[in-house]
Amino acid sequence: MQESLTFSLENLSIERSPLITRDKDEDDEADEDYHVSISYESIDESNEDEIDDCDPSDDEVQPDVIVNSPMVEPISMYPSTEGGSQFWGNLPHYTNINWNHPDEEDIPGMDLGSTWSIGQDLYVGLEFENKDAVKNAVKQNAMRMHQSFYVVESKKTKWVVRCPNAHDGCGWYMRAIESKRSDKWKVTQWGGRHTCLNMSLSQDHAKLDSELIATFIQGMVNQDPSIKISLIQERITSQTGFKISYRKAWMAKQKAIVNVFGDWEESYAYLPRWLQYMKEIAPGSFYDLCHDEFFVGNRCDRGYRQFHRLFWTFTSCCDAFNFCKPLIQVDGTHLYGKYRGTLLIATTQDGNNNVLPLAFAVVEGETLLAWSWFLSHLRLHVTNKEGICLISDRHRSIKSAIDNEAIGWRPPNAYHKYCIRHIASNFNTRFKDVKLKQKLVKLGYTPCKHIFDRNLQKFCESNPDVQRWIGAISKDKWSMTYDADGRRYGHMTTNLSECVNKVLKDCRNLPITALVRSTYTRCAEYFSNRGSRALADVSSGKVFVSKLVEALQKNQEEACSHQVCRYDIESSKFEVQEAFDPITQTGGKKWVVNLKERYCQCGKFTAFHYPCSHVIAACGVVSIDYYQFIDPVYTSDYVLKAYSGPWEPIGNEDLIPPSNEDWILVPDPTSVRGKGRPKSTRIRNEMDWVESSQRRPKCSICKQEGHNRRNCPSKSNNQSISFEDV
Ligand SMILES: [Zn+2]
Ligand SMILES: [Zn+2]
Ligand SMILES: [Zn+2]
Known part of the structure; x- marks a missing residue:
């Protein structure tokens, strides 16, 4: 393994040195080192297997502990300047997953020749689409044959590998190069089959690294980003026959998340642009992105702004609130991603018991300042009316924020209740x-x-x-x-909020833009599903929602056995007696009903805003239509109105115009999750962190510092010209 280790270290020094002068030689790999994916390979690969080997207790790490440990390693603070846009161009949405076969999707780099397949011998002349395809094929072949290999040479256009037992005479050897004519990768030398003995069946296979596993599980992670590590381990065992460590599976999952949803830092840089676009396609939506000055050492770097908080709400959700119960539940929950943070959610419910999220925020924690900021935005941009019931837990920060008159949640605006x-x-x-x-x-x-x-x-x-x-x-x-x-x-209770938390659970370990986007796509899904159901109800003449009809039917049945005494000529005061059940010795209770005051002594009429059995019985005796006592929120018409707000598809995100800002948003470096890191890698990563955060990226289009090619001003000019031409 001596050679491959040297190779890794070379790459490391290139990655780390900000002063490197790029070689003009075509064979130079420096270009690739700016790619996120290559960075992983060159830094992690040599290292993670070591960790697995030297510390077997890693396998026993409990999921709770792992949840608190960092996600991907902080290799590059800034979005990769090359090839980054592919992440956003290929972003999958929940709607285009094949739910029957979630794993049936193209694995990048797996486009093998039509006749050759894994398990067969390599041969001179065998062609692959690209370098990754060659690597994947050789890795998978090595696993299948229970053999190993090491990398002799890895260049932009050349990849050479050899059997580790070469010194004992095994001639297995392969050389593949990129063909200048066909653009494909071709095997140009092959030393024939291994003559060495198969290595003993190991628990884990060195070539089954987290990167390869990541390509195997991409479909699973796409479907459920919160997938359990143990499930990944099971899947890999059934697919390859090898057991992999918890840690390796965990790292593979983080890499798969990056593959599917984009890089964490890139996601911050992209956020302002995405939000701006969201507001364009959903006019009236509101967001507030707070950011601070970004310091490198003592110097403030004006090219960057550091993420502080984000509040967002969608215009259709705000409009829907006018036709839902005047009730809001608020709750906070932790984010699981690479960066620490708390997700605050405000939730309401429609008359048919559907939960509807109203507003979201990513904040630093459940502090008084954060809650005050969230609640005042909620007041101003979502719920600007009186008489709202606000339910929360008794968190001191929430209570103090609400006690502050200026935040806007004191009566008569709102009435604060506890869960x-x-x-x-x-x-x-x-x-x-x-x-x-x-x-x-x-x-x-x-x-x-x-x-x-x-x-x-x-x-x-x-x-x-x-x-x-x-x-x-x-x-x-x-x-x-x-x-x-x-x-x-x-x-x-605050069950509604907790319900939304559950729905969003698998979004809470996503990079920030993917998190915001998933709230958008999920809300849009709620609206189209519930709206079309409500439309069908209204069209078929159903006045009230099904949940209410069920409840009323039950009350009506009970009402049949009640005895009613009328107490005034205006038909407003009654005494209603429930039937006595001689078997259970229950019932027989008497209740006062006052229709004029919309009151029944049992308390349910007031609490639920539709008639209890006693009110129905009283109405029946004097032939009054009890429907008039049903709150309009329970009508199909209200539900239809709630969900009739428009939603626009996001579409191809490559076409989203660049951000208007002249700075790049970066995460707060102090919010990187640091707990539970294995000691062996900790120091190295912190050093990487310091160095990479001091590197200033150059734009690959105009070669200027301070922005990347995504928001390069020269690119936007070109784009707008070409659009006008068309
Ligand atoms: Zn061999
Ligand atoms: Zn009653
Ligand atoms: Zn530029």
């Missing part, structure tokens, strides 16, 4: 009593005030500390019955 599950969980932490905790949740959900008061008293009798604890939280914040006017629409 009962979070309160119950806090309670259990304090009192360590699961039974009491369950009673507390049940109390929260009790719609009738009299029953609630009685049960709360019993609940507190057990322990004066319990009484003090629960007494310190205002009842209107956690109880359904003290939620005057039923602002919560019966929602006692």
